[in-house]
Structures are given as C-alpha cells and as structure tokens.
Amino acid sequence: MYIYSATDIRAWDEYTILHEPITSIDLMERASQACAEWLQQYQQQTTTGFVIFCGKGNNGGDGLAIARLLAESDHPVTVYILEFGHKGTEDFQTNLARLHGSKAVIKFIPAEENIPALTAGDIIIDALLGSGLNRPLEGLTAKVVKHINQSGLEVIAIDIPSGLMVDSSSIGNTVITAQHTLSFQCYKPAFLVAENESFVGHLHILDIGLHPNFPLEHPAANRWINQALVQSIIKPRNKFAHKGTYGHAAIIAGSQGMMGAATLSAKACLRSGAGKLTTHIPAVGYTIMQIAVPEAMTYTAGKEYIELAVDLGKYDAIGAGPGWAQHDTHKALLESIFQQTTKALILDADALNTMAQHQQLLERLPRHTIITPHPKEFERLFGKSANDFDRIQLALKKAAHFKIIIVLKGRYTLVATPDGLAYFNSTGNPGMATGGSGDVLTGIITGLAAQGYTPSEAAIAGVFLHGLAGDLAAAYTSQESLIASDLVEYLGDAFHQLVL
Numbered sequence: 001m002y003i004y005s006a007t008d009i010r011a012w013d014e015y016t017i018l019h020e021p022i023t024s025i026d027l028m029e030r031a032s033q034a035c036a037e038w039l040q041q042y043q044q045q046t047t048t049g050f051v052i053f054c055g056k057g058n059n060g061g062d063g064l065a066i067a068r069l070l071a072e073s074d075h076p077v078t079v080y081i082l083e084f085g086h087k088g089t090e091d092f093q094t095n096l097a098r099l100h101g102s103k104a105v106i107k108f109i110p111a112e113e114n115i116p117a118l119t120a121g122d123i124i125i126d127a128l129l130g131s132g133l134n135r136p137l138e139g140l141t142a143k144v145v146k147h148i149n150q151s152g153l154e155v156i157a158i159d160i161p162s163g164l165m166v167d168s169s170s171i172g173n174t175v176i177t178a179q180h181t182l183s184f185q186c187y188k189p190a191f192l193v194a195e196n197e198s199f200v201g202h203l204h205i206l207d208i209g210l211h212p213n214f215p216l217e218h219p220a221a222n223r224w225i226n227q228a229l230v231q232s233i234i235k236p237r238n239k240f241a242h243k244g245t246y247g248h249a250a251i252i253a254g255s256q257g258m259m260g261a262a263t264l265s266a267k268a269c270l271r272s273g274a275g276k277l278t279t280h281i282p283a284v285g286y287t288i289m290q291i292a293v294p295e296a297m298t299y300t301a302g303k304e305y306i307e308l309a310v311d312l313g314k315y316d317a318i319g320a321g322p323g324w325a326q327h328d329t330h331k332a333l334l335e336s337i338f339q340q341t342t343k344a345l346i347l348d349a350d351a352l353n354t355m356a357q358h359q360q361l362l363e364r365l366p367r368h369t370i371i372t373p374h375p376k377e378f379e380r381l382f383g384k385s386a387n388d389f390d391r392i393q394l395a396l397k398k399a400a401h402f403k404i405i406i407v408l409k410g411r412y413t414l415v416a417t418p419d420g421l422a423y424f425n426s427t428g429n430p431g432m433a434t435g436g437s438g439d440v441l442t443g444i445i446t447g448l449a450a451q452g453y454t455p456s457e458a459a460i461a462g463v464f465l466h467g468l469a470g471d472l473a474a475a476y477t478s479q480e481s482l483i484a485s486d487l488v489e490y491l492g493d494a495f496h497q498l499v500l
C-alpha cells in the first residue's frame with residue numbers, strides 16, 4: 001500500500017471520477033456517508049449535538065454533506081460556515097443547497113464577533129480545510145481554530161486536522177487538536193510523524209472506494225508495511241530442509257552487566273528461523289549464554305568487553321552491537337567486522353555509537369548493511385534535523401549515499417532503502433518502549449537475513465514481525481507489563497498470523 005502526497009491523492013480522486021466513472025459530487029457523498037456512519041456508530045444517542053465547522057473548499061463540502069446525513073438521522077446539527085470571501089467550490093455549493101432542505105441550523109462566520117460560544121457536551125466536527133491547505137492558517141481562520149482548541153470539547157477532524165500540512169512540517173503553525181481524525185482511503189505522510197501526534201489523535205482510515213487500479217499505475221516512494229506486503233516476502237519452509245538450508249547467523253554482543261541484550265538478540269534470531277547461530281561474546285558472559293540459549297554455539301573473545309571477532313566470513317548474516325557498552329576496543333572490532341563481512345551485516349546500539357564517534361567508519365560500511373538507530377542514535381550519526389519530515393529526508397539521503405538500509409525506530413518505524421524508498425511499519429505499540437526491545441529487533445532481522453532474505457526484505461519483514469509480536473504480547477500482558485522477553489515469546493504467534 002502506498003502513502004500518497006496531497007497531489008497524488010487529488011490525482012487518485014480524478015482517476016476515480018474518470019474511470020469508475022462517478023461524478024465528483026457522488027464521490028463526496030460516498031466519503032461523507034462513510035464519515036456519517038462512523039460518527040453514528042461512535043455516538044449512538046441521537047440527543048448528542050454536532051457542531052460542524054466548514055470551510056468553502058471540498059473539505060467544507062464534506063462537512064455540509066455530513067451535516068445533512070446526521071440531521072436526517074435526527075441528531076441536532078449546527079453548521080458554521082467560515083466566510084473566505086468567495087462562493088466556494090461547486091460541490092460545496094451543491095451541498096449547501098441540499099442542506100437548506102434539512103433540519104440543520106446554518107450560520108456564517110464573517111468576522112471575529114460571529115465566532116460562536118460552544119456548549120459542553122457538543123461534538124465538534126472540523127471540516128474547515130483538508131488536503132487543499134497550501135499555507136499556514138492566519139486571521140479569522142486561525143482565530144476559529146484557536147477558539148475550538150480552547151473549548152476543551154471533543155473534536156473530530158474530517159480527512160486531516162485543519163491547518164496540518166499533508167506533506168511537510170506544521171511546527172509552529174495553528175492546527176486543530178483532534179481526538180479523532182477520519183481520513184480517506186490511505187495514510188498520509190502527516191499521520192506518520194511523532195510531531196503531529198497531538199493534532200491527529202486516534203486515526204481512522206475510511207474506505208471510500210477510490211479506484212483500485214490507480215495504485216497499480218502510480219507507485220509511490222512512500223509505502224506502508226502491512227500484512228500483505230510481509231506475506232509476499234516470507235516464504236514457507238522447504239519440506240526437505242535441514243538446518244543448513246536456513247543459514248548460519250552470528251550475533252556479536254554483550255559485556256559485563258549487559259549479557260541480557262546478547263541473550264535477547266540470540267533468542268530472537270533463532271525464533272526468526274535461522275538454521276544455526278553462533279554468538280560472539282566476552283568471556284564474562286559464557287555461562288549466561290550457554291544456559292539462557294542452549295541452542296546457540298558460543299565463542300568468546302575479550303574478558304568483560306567483546307574485543308575481537310574472528311572467522312566471520314562463513315556467516316550468512318552478522319548482527320553486532322547489542323549490549324557492547326562503550327569501550328575503546330570497539331573501533332578496531334568494527335573495522336575487523338567490516339573487513340570480514342561477506343554477506344549481510346546488521347548494526348545496532350553501541351556499534352552505532354562507536355561509528356558516531358569515529359565518523360570515518362561510515363565510509364567503510366559494507367554495501368547494504370542494515371543499521372537500526374533510534375532517533376537519538378540517528379542524530380549522533382547524522383546530525384540534528386529541524387523536524388520529523390527533514391529527518392525522514394535525511395535518512396533517505398544517507399541510505400542512498402552510503403548504500404545502506406536505515407531502520408529509524410519509532411511509532412511508525414521507517415525503513416529507508418538505498419534506492420530511495422521509504423517504508424513505514426504499521427505494527428507495534430507504546431508498550432514496546434522498554435529496555436531490550438531493540439536487541440530483539442536486531443536478532444529478528446539477523447535471523448531473517450541469515451535465511452537468504454535480502455537486506456531490505458529482512459528489515460521490512462523484521463520490523464513488522466517485531467511490532468506484531470509486541471501487539472500480540474500487549475493484548476495478553478498489557479502495554480505496561482510488556483517486557484522484551486515477551487516479544488521473543490510471541491514471535492511464534494506473529495509468524496502464525498502470516499498465512500504462508
């Protein structure tokens with residue numbers, strides 16, 4: 001599934017109108033019906049009043065149609081139309097004429113003194129501006145939005161909270177703060193960044209039946225990692241398989257006091273289907289690893305810190321960094337890993353911090369190395385970004401420059417590939433913001449890469465399965481109680497959910 005820009009969404013609209021075919025006003029009616037149905041499901045008491053703020057574009061047109069549909073279902077509805085000094089789009093005008101025949105009360109806001117007082121218990125519908133927004137809100141529009149935000153009432157935004165840019169940062173702008181956003185057909189870039197979380201609230205993507213052929217003909221660089229995509233990647237296991245069929249992985253991890261990171265990575269790697277695993281750890285962790293992960297072979301080098309890794313050329317995938325801590329031997333260790341890597345390499349945690357301190361190492365990264373930074377590690381590596389949109393662009397730029405895959409961890413983890421594609425993960429929950437969660441992800445991706453999945457495939461499927469295991473675990477233990485070991489335990493259930 002693609003994540004389209006505002007321009008692409010407009011094109012999909014027009015494509016549907018032309019090829020379904022359907023008139024523009026009927027498409028608006030379909031979108032509005034989907035919203036009205038959602039709203040009635042959400043608020044079944046017909047005594048609940050809806051106050052609908054409309055602009056004069058098609059977002060406002062949606063608002064007027066929703067007003068008529070709710071009024072027809074006996075909800076008290078008051079509509080406030082913000083005067084922009086023009087007549088409004090054709091579909092806006094058609095819906096205004098249709099609304100005049102309904103029970104809805106229609107009022108206009110030509111000036112500040114007409115901004116209405118809002119009544120406790122009402123639900124506000126925001127249909128002021130949608131995907132046509134092309135500049136920050138100002139003047140009367142900004143005043144209305146601030147008034148709505150200050151009311152403390154529940155706000156439900158249609159398509160996108162008014163004032164929020166679809167494709168770029170809205171930091172510092174006046175934006176509707178919605179508790180729910182009902183958007184159409186597909187995710188938009190604005191919904192995927194942490195900086196917009198407080199505006200969007202709970203997001204609901206409503207199917208309004210835009211033409212299914214459009215995505216086939218218009219691939220986009222921004223993509224959604226969902227079950228269908230991951231199912232197309234993960235292959236069923238071969239009936240005549242033996243442990244050699246599924247690759248030999250190595251996990252280079254751990255230090256005194258941080259052997260948990262190493263064992264979590266190791267377990268996750270095995271639970272993701274790697275045929276064989278050898279762990280490279282410091283001597284201090286030998287007994288811990290042998291007891292915690294009896295399935296793994298163990299090789300030790302260094303006493304409290306892992307110092308040297310030898311004979312790495314034989315591995316199909318190497319995961320390095322979990323639980324290393326900071327130590328001056330790690331630069332040489334990384335150089336040696338880079339030299340010996342023949343296939344896939346996954347770097348996390350202190351391997352990334354070591355690279356951040358010795359930036360020249362970045363230039364020597366083997367092609368298609370996967371790095372899995374969280375935003376702070378990303379910043380240490382590549383510098384600060386003014387906003388989340390810039391950070392995504394920077395990740396794509398660095399992925400292309402170094403020919404690596406960057407897994408930038410967050411609510412919608414980004415997988416940025418060297419060929420300029422940005423995949424956003426759909427699974428996961430805040431319960432996973434807990435120590436060891438990243439070590440499990442490194443293990444999963446290493447385990448998948450060892451089996452022969454390409455680095456991009458391993459990263460995409462890895463983040464999805466990691467998040468899905470987290471969702472399944474949280475459903476059982478709660479988000480609060482979720483610990484990283486649960487992610488390993490629920491990986492099996494996550495694989496079960498893929499119909500292979």
Ligand SMILES: NC(=O)C1=CN([C@@H]2O[C@H](COP(=O)(O)OP(=O)(O)OC[C@H]3O[C@@H](n4cnc5c(N)ncnc54)[C@H](OP(=O)(O)O)[C@@H]3O)[C@@H](O)[C@H]2O)[C@H](O)CC1
Nearest residue numbers: 013028057058059129130131132133134135136137159184
């Ligand atoms: N496929 C779909 O998703 C469907 C979407 N629908 C709805 O249509 C809107 C998009 O409608 P559109 O008319 O293109 O845009 P808006 O309603 O958001 O904006 C209208 C005009 O407002 C002006 N504008 C832009 N920024 C500002 C601002 N800061 N302040 C005031 N005015 C602003 C701009 O015109 P200008 O000439 O002034 O530049 C806009 O053109 C979408 O969001 C959905 O709700 C369809 O109903 C169904 C299919």
Ligand SMILES: [K+]
Nearest residue numbers: 126129160162
């Ligand atoms: K809106």
